[in-house]
Amino acid sequence: MTKIGEGEMPQEASQAKYHKQLQDSIIRFEFALQSYQKSKDPEEIKHLDSVMSQQMELIRSSISEIKRSGIHKQGEAVLSDYDHYRNDPSSQNLTALQQDIYTLKEYNFTTGFR
Secondary structure (H helix, E strand, C coil): CCCCCCCCCHHHHHHHHHHHHHHHHHHHHHHHHHHHHHCCCHHHHHHHHHHHHHHHHHHHHHHHHCCCHHHHHHHHHHHHHHHHHHHCCCHHHHHHHHHHHHHHHHHHHHHCCC
16 A cells, blocks of 8 residues: 555656657657658548647647656757648658657657656
């Protein structure tokens, strides 16, 4: 039985939840982005575009709840890169998005997600 004062604080538990949501959304986004790049089917591309947008909103939402400033800065870079990629799906914008999403995933893992 847990005694008073033992275990995680409620705030720590909710922060861990947001870190997990962020990690899950990043993984889903990466998978959709890879599939989007490979697909030739217009219906699948449309669906994957929707999935990426939904996951980016979940990433944005999770970042806004996490209480670490460094993750906010990296999250803003990802959101900006995603907007650039949607407006101009060049290989340069894709590479910037992939690099920043990778950095966000690593930062999230090392600072809060376990």
